[in-house]
Amino acid sequence: MIELVIPGECVPKGRPRFTKAGHAYTPKKTRAYEAKLKLYFRRAVKEPMEGPLSVTLVIGRPFLKSFTKKKTAEALNLDLWPISRPDLDNYVKAVLDAGNGILFADDSQVCRLHVVKVYSPVVGIALRLQEIELSTQELELINKLREVDS
Numbered sequence: 001m002i003e004l005v006i007p008g009e010c011v012p013k014g015r016p017r018f019t020k021a022g023h024a025y026t027p028k029k030t031r032a033y034e035a036k037l038k039l040y041f042r043r044a045v046k047e048p049m050e051g052p053l054s055v056t057l058v059i060g061r062p063f064l065k066s067f068t069k070k071k072t073a074e075a076l077n078l079d080l081w082p083i084s085r086p087d088l089d090n091y092v093k094a095v096l097d098a099g100n101g102i103l104f105a106d107d108s109q110v111c112r113l114h115v116v117k118v119y120s121p122v123v124g125i126a127l128r129l130q131e132i133e134l135s136t137q138e139l140e141l142i143n144k145l146r147e148v149d150s
Contacts, residue, residue: 060120
């Protein structure tokens with residue numbers, strides 16, 4: 001199992017941009033953030049994990065400047081959630097792409113993903129990567145899916 005906390009604003013994966021000649025490239029802000037993540041990943045991991053993997057990711061977003069003390073308290077108690085953009089899946093894409101070849105051979109190995117986006121006094125991400133262990137609830141859903149007539 002690997003657990004990491006990476007401080008700093010989490011940058012969602014930006015959409016590819018295109019040159020006038022039609023070549024696609026990743027936006028500079030995304031490339032810089034993925035490079036930062038890779039640096040942290042290389043420090044924490046000697047070799048990529050193998051097999052099917054489970055990723056748990058907590059994305060800590062900053063409190064808004066407009067928050068009152070009451071709203072800040074609600075956010076700390078998880079009664080107020082960051083339901084605005086950026087979308088959760090774009091954060092995940094940036095983190096998993098940065099982990100390719102470092103945390104795992106390929107992000108296709110991630111077969112279970114649990115992600116939470118919260119307001120936090122510490123802005124950044126907390127990541128847990130481990131061999132897959134399905135919960136009872138997940139197994140129940142898998143069985144329901146397998147029982148459906150096509």
